Amino acid sequence: MLAAMASSPSSPQAMTAARERGDACPGTLRLHAADDGALARVRVPGGVVTAAQAEALAAAARRLGDGDLHLTSRGNVQLRGLRESCGAELAEVLGAAGLLPAPGHERVRNVVASPLSGLDGRGLRDVRPWLVALDRSLCASGEARELSGRFLFALDDGRGDVAGLGADVTVRATAGGGAVLCLGSTGAVLRVSGDEAPRAAVLAAEVFLATVRASGTLVWRVDELSVSADALASEVRRRLSESGIDVDGAAQREPVDTTGPAPGSSGDALSVHVPLGRLSAAQWGELVGVAAASPSSGELRLTPWRGVVVPVPDLDAPRAATALDRLEAVGLVVDPASPWLRVGACVGRPGCAKSRTDVRADATRALVAVGRAPLPVYWSGCERRCGRPRGDLIDAVAAPDGGYRLTAAVRGRDPRTAPLDDPSHFATALAAIAP
Template identity: 60%
Template sequence: MLAAMPPPATLPVPLSPGNASARARGDACPGALRLHQADDGALARVRVPGGVLTVAQADVLRELAGRLGDGELHLTSRGNVQLRGLGPDCGSELVSRMGASGLLPSERHERIRNVVASPLSGLDGRGDRDIRPWLSALDDLLCASDTAVGLSGRFLFALDDGRGDVDVLGADVALTARSGEDALLRIGSSESVVRIPANRAPEAALIAAEAFLDAAPGSGAWRVTDLSGGGEILLDEVLRRLRQAKIRSTRTAGPVRPPDSATPALGVVTGPQDAVTLSVGVPLGRIGAAQWQALTDTARRCGSGELRLTPWRGVVVPGTDPAHAAEALARLGSVGLIIGPRSPWTGVGACIGRPGCAKSLADVRGEAAATVGAAGALPVYWSGCERRCGHPRGEWVDVVATPDGHQVSVVRGEERGGAQSIPDSPAALAAAVAAARGTLS
């Protein structure tokens, strides 16, 4: 465990004015132990650091969803799993089964294990480093830290192998691999980064997170962006703590980020020495028992015995036998999973909508299904209200239910353009969404 470091006199840091009132309500982010009561029953959010599951753990989740919930597993934009439709007396079985399977290594830390990681790291020959050792080390450090318990369930770590896929997901603390023996540490949306030794990167990430906690004691700040000044205001303090921990660190200008994340290609992904990985998408992030079983069977019979859930609501099956890859991919497609870029479902996402969410104004999943047509050049995300829970980043088509119909616009980074108010007309809505997405060339 890291030694405690006294905060300097410059702390605390005030909250951003736009977020101060919201923080006063407290962090109600659900977990596996703190269930959220939704309109379709209780909801449990199971943190899966880096999206990595053994097939045994995947089997446990499928069994729990079938026996205690609605029978489906719901993938999140952080590569986690939600169980929905749970009954009021399911808590003890959830805890015991997940604990026995290794899904709950620490009850005190279960909501803070929010870590996204490059899902194809070490598999396709891209990237500057296999970040799996970082993932294991960071999770161990988080679960051993008494201070880290104070992080909110929304605080996010990102481990990027250098390809730039998860560095753009808006993490509070991000590590990016670089060729050689160095790594980059980014805090929030700071334009500056800190160059550190790669072998101390997980320790540096925890130091940054603990510095954030000390920066706003008692404020209720959930994320770095809630602090006035964001990540920039923490950099000097993080550098001080890194040097106190004898971690070589240099502040430098951050690399130019790509305009949008390079999501894993769908289908058969080849790597060095003829290594083969299967990459599939999950329509609307909702996966049924038969689909989940097909994935675990594939991983068990002709894969490495592991699944990796992606922040784009997909699943990667590493270590697939090259001789059976095409056949295995076809089987996954036959149960309704997305196996190629030209599938009508590619890039289509939605929040839970009605009837699962009381705040939703529409059954946006049903509407998304009704308007699926040719594959579009841009992803599209359907939201039942203006909160836009789970929306993507980068460039995408934003469809939001309103009291009178829907609003359709195109989001590019922080800019939103071409907004159209569409009356309650399925035909007009489908035409507007198709036009905004464009045609896949």
């Protein structure tokens, strides 16, 4: 049946990716050689780490790497500046902390989840049970080991925060205890039982793999498939039915809001933003200290927006203010009006050989002007634009001849571009392209 699928793209944005090699995405057991040393990417499903696991990550960064923890746009953690020969020692440390429950699946445990789920009363469902069930089912699937390290699952509690992050398989809670299963960023939406949603998500991923094998084309993401969205949905529906999961018709995609948690206090949680996603040992230590002070929780939730949510049950205003003061004192952002929430950057020099400049330093120099920009700003050291988020933004890309090219990338409008010779002149260049 798979071989008979139509050959039209699975989404308007899809393009067939005739890749010539396997996915080289780094993990914990497969280190990546960067200019500042080896790099390990530790998958943290849903961004959830216990205080003990957080301390193990910090210890590994201090002993084996540059001492910092680098957050990714999927709520994972990267350790940089590692010795090339430290792989076995790193795996032992992380395995002992429970961060490598299934070594054969360690690169495919890419799951984002609503960070405030169950903490602020806004979601339709607490997705933590979904997260546990999905990770367990994913690690139990022999087929799932073939997924690319770029394949992404999203678990949305109904508020629409992670549903707009372009995951390959998204589960979103609906009223009455149900769920919808979304395929790709714009593909079909199927109604399923909330209780069966995590298993349905893994089965959908297995259908994706079978579709890739049948097509004879190497692709990594659902949106890259050359089959039609309807054909893929039909095959997923058939696979779910065979596995005893009812599909209660199709549904429409609901609105999304991908801004992420605002810094400050919200319900039973504290939220902070991490400037450019880089956490020092002191910052990480303060976060762990706040988490450990709540024994009934004792965890951190790393967000896809390079932030951290700390669950603090029965949080009152005085305790929240004291904790936020501690976190702000070490350089974490607790002010929802901070311009840091509107700026991001790739790692740049000296960590990346392909980067033309130190983009993080330039982003910091332009911070005040960025606060007046009508859109978020993302700084990239080259045209690959690693880590750039989805959505409308100001694209600042380092130019081969020095300086940057600023582009206002707004959906539905022609891009407007201007040169930026020096980050201190950001406001002038911005005025030339402001949408």
